Amino acid sequence: MNFEDQVSQVLKASSNNMKSDHERIKHNIKNKIGKRNGDYRVPFSKFSSAAAVLIGSVIFVSGISFASGVNPFSVVVSFVHNIGQEKSFGSGYYFQDGGPYQDTADAKKLVLSGYGINLDQFIGTSDYLKLDADHFQVNDVVAYMVNREKQYFYVLAKGSTNGGHSIGLDIYHNTNKSLYFEGQTTSDHKKDIDLSGIKATYIEFANANTGGTTNYLTWKNGEWTVALHSIDSTEKVLAEAAQAILQIKQF
């Protein structure tokens, strides 16, 4: 058997024991497209916003209730982690009670390859934190407008630093929900750091077996909740990235 045949055989064999609940998937799709009352050409924004509420669909932690008198300069962070020699490592963050806002079901979504006037018009402002072109290469930007009247929106940008580290900048406008960071790590690493007067929380998940890390820097300032994150970089890299971002946009 030549190598290409072996590749083919391996891929086909890997699918043999594959399990999928096609009926459940069909049921879920029916529920979603059923809301359209059979009219195919109704705008489908609800379904594109499904991704926006994906956070909510996988959350199973009941969060603390947030007091109405929330401190606008301090993001409440919960660091949940398992320490040990886990089979697989990973991390992520999410908001209490299923998402950054109470109801994201009707969110409108905009996908772009970078910042620009289309995004500014979509969210109604050009005054927000960005991965600026001097310090970062931006690969893609996704924005969700949840409620224009209440200015509930968020922007997720992905790219890399000039040093080649992958980086993501997520900004949430007018949310008062707590952030949860969860994952597996072999070291318990969470601390507060100062970003030119802004109190931020640094969290690092590490896999001592591979030397890999995922780290997060999060802060809140007024109307904005910010999560900056990177893979296989350091606290220094992330802090410098935050400083660069904040230099461009001074709150």
Place this chain on the structure above:
Amino acid sequence: MKEPENIKDMILLTLEGKHDAFFDIYNATVNDVAKIVHNLIYDKSQKDDIIQDIYIEMYKALSKFKIDQPFTPWLIGIVVRQTKSHLRKNWLLFRLKNKQMEQADQESQPDFSGKLVDQLDNRELLQSIHGLSYKLKTVIVLRYLSDYSQEEIAQILNIPIGTVRSRISYALKVLRTSIKKEHMSQMEVERYEF
């Protein structure tokens, strides 16, 4: 992946608002779609969510489908894009519990028959395929799982055929090299692992 029979009728009926016709398309294609998704992702527990997104995306896009063009390459294009989009999003959002991952891993143990030494070789090769970048993995899966020609892959991915050739050639080279090593070191953002 073969073109389903009467697919054009099903599409036209769907566009007229007949949901049953849409699910006829689903039934006719979902097994092949699931196999492709299964081989494009590392965390198998995400597979059903991705399949769901693919069909919702297909439903949204169906009005833009040109009825005189082949359907399956168009659908597979959505599969590839939607899977990539899902992987990009999810590494940020939430990490599935370790137990879920392990359960999914156990459920998706490949069925390799033959001698033990072949089984070990095949597992190593499958691991190496999982370790490829998304671009390379896509061409390998479409070529060697779905048996698409290079021309068809170029059409599906909307890239020049020369690019398809070079990606397949490079991917095979990477696989040949990597299966000689004991451990894969390449990590992918899509896995959101570290």
